[in-house]
Amino acid sequence: MKTGLFVGAITLDLVYLVERFPRANQKVVASDRTIAAGGPATNAAVAFAAHRNRATVMGVLGCHPIAELIRSDLEGCGVEIIDLQPDRADPPTVSSIVVTQSTGERSVISTNATKAQFSDDLCLQNIQNDALQNIDIVLMDGHQMELSEAIARQAKVREIPVVIDGGSWKPGFDRVLNFADYAICSANFFPPTDLIYSDANKNLKGDDVFTYLQNLDIPNIAITYGEKPIEVFSQDKRFQVDVSPIQAVDTLGAGDIFHGAFCSYILQQKFAEALKNAARVAARSCESFGTRNWRSSIDR
Numbered sequence: 220m221k222t223g224l225f226v227g228a229i230t231l232d233l234v235y236l237v238e239r240f241p242r243a244n245q246k247v248v249a250s251d252r253t254i255a256a257g258g259p260a261t262n263a264a265v266a267f268a269a270h271r272n273r274a275t276v277m278g279v280l281g282c283h284p285i286a287e288l289i290r291s292d293l294e295g296c297g298v299e300i301i302d303l304q305p306d307r308a309d310p311p312t313v314s315s316i317v318v319t320q321s322t323g324e325r326s327v328i329s330t331n332a333t334k335a336q337f338s339d340d341l342c343l344q345n346i347q348n349d350a351l352q353n354i355d356i357v358l359m360d361g362h363q364m365e366l367s368e369a370i371a372r373q374a375k376v377r378e379i380p381v382v383i384d385g386g387s388w389k390p391g392f393d394r395v396l397n398f399a400d401y402a403i404c405s406a407n408f409f410p411p412t413d414l415i416y417s418d419a420n421k422n423l424k425g426d427d428v429f430t431y432l433q434n435l436d437i438p439n440i441a442i443t444y445g446e447k448p449i450e451v452f453s454q455d456k457r458f459q460v461d462v463s464p465i466q467a468v469d470t471l472g473a474g475d476i477f478h479g480a481f482c483s484y485i486l487q488q489k490f491a492e493a494l495k496n497a498a499r500v501a502a503r504s505c506e507s508f509g510t511r512n513w514r515s516s517i518d519r
Contacts, residue, residue: 221486222273222353225479226367227260227360227384229278229300230312230329231289234471236508238320250320253509256289257314259360259384261298262472262510266479266500268297269514274479275299277350277370278363281307296511301350303366316471323467323505351377356482358382360475364391371398380485384478401439401490402432403481405474408442429457439490443474449498453490460494465502472510477501 235249256265261276268274276293280286280302289311293300314329350370351357357374359367361384368391371381375398383396385404393414396402408428415431429452432440440452441460448459480500484493504513 220272221355221483223264223267223275223479223482224350224354224357224370225260225264225267225274225276225359226357226363226370227276227278228258228312228362229256229261229276229280229289230258230314231255231285232257232314232316232471232510234316234318234325234509236318236320236469240317240319240326251508253511254288254292255510256292256296257472257510258312258362259386259475259478260358260362261293262475263358263360263384263479263482264298265293265296265510265514266476267482270480270483272483273297273299275301275350277301277303277366279304279307280311281305281309283308283310285310285313296514303363318469318471318508320468323470325469325471327471351379354379355486356380356382358384358478358482359395360384360386360478361389361392361395364389364395367391367395368398371395374398382478382482382485384475386474396432396435396437399435399437401441401481401485402437403441403443403478403494404428404432406442406444441490441494443477443498445470449494451491451494458491460491460498462498463502465505467505469508470505473501473505476504476510476513 232255234253236251237247237249241247264274264276312330316325316327318325374381380400381398382401383399385408387407388410410431442450448461451458477497481493481497484496507513
């Protein structure tokens with residue numbers, strides 16, 4: 220059994236399966252619905268735990284009654300919680316998600332962790348020392364950037380692998396990426412152009428993102444494109460990892476599940492093999508509705 224620390228957003232996801240996305244002023248009846256804890260780091264922790272590992276998610280939750288729904292779900296998934304603000308009375312972030320039945324595509328409305336940022340210098344110092352005890356791998360999703368930077372910096376000192384979930388660019392990622400051993404980004408991950416070029420109006424492309432990440436001396440880089448092959452840079456080589464095609468029922472959380480499965484596989488496999496197996500798990504998660512049903516079918 221391995222141990223993983225997942226730093227970032229902790230939300231409650233209200234998910235509805237509908238025949239088609241509603242138009243303005245239209246009401247639709249969902250054919251199915253589910254309620255579960257969410258957020259990229261949280262879903263990754265669930266996937267890591269599903270592979271018979273010990274997973275802990277670190278973020279802001281609080282004592283609002285809604286938080287109990289999140290705690291109950293994560294307890295059932297075998298995920299522990301380090302709540303940075305246990306006395307916080309405000310409700311945790313709630314995400315409303317609509318999944319279109321015919322395509323499996325999802326639309327998400329959420330404030331993410333923008334109103335629940337943690338920045339206490341003294342507490343950060345204590346947290347990073349305690350939280351990294353007996354940890355084998357760390358993942359951060361960028362939703363708690365000051366915390367992520369502190370954890371990543373200390374993890375680097377302790378030679379604990381640091382995985383970056385680059386679903387989309389978030390301010391401050393340039394500080395955290397410096398400590399990354401593995402940067403796994405989506406096709407929607409675009410750094411501000413002024414970090415790469417003097418011309419801020421330049422249209423950024425996938426190769427530009429690769430160049431930017433390589434210039435940060437990140438040894439292992441991957442950019443995912445859904446059902447298309449994963450673009451990879453590792454050991455000074457650029458190559459692709461194929462992804463098996465599926466008929467998607469629900470793509471919600473697929474990237475998060477990919478990252479969590481990757482954190483499990485990379486502790487025992489080489490980069491390309493870990494990516495391929497993580498993609499297989501993520502694809503399987505898309506074949507059922509919600510972010511939990513897939514767990515009973517994985518090969519641990």
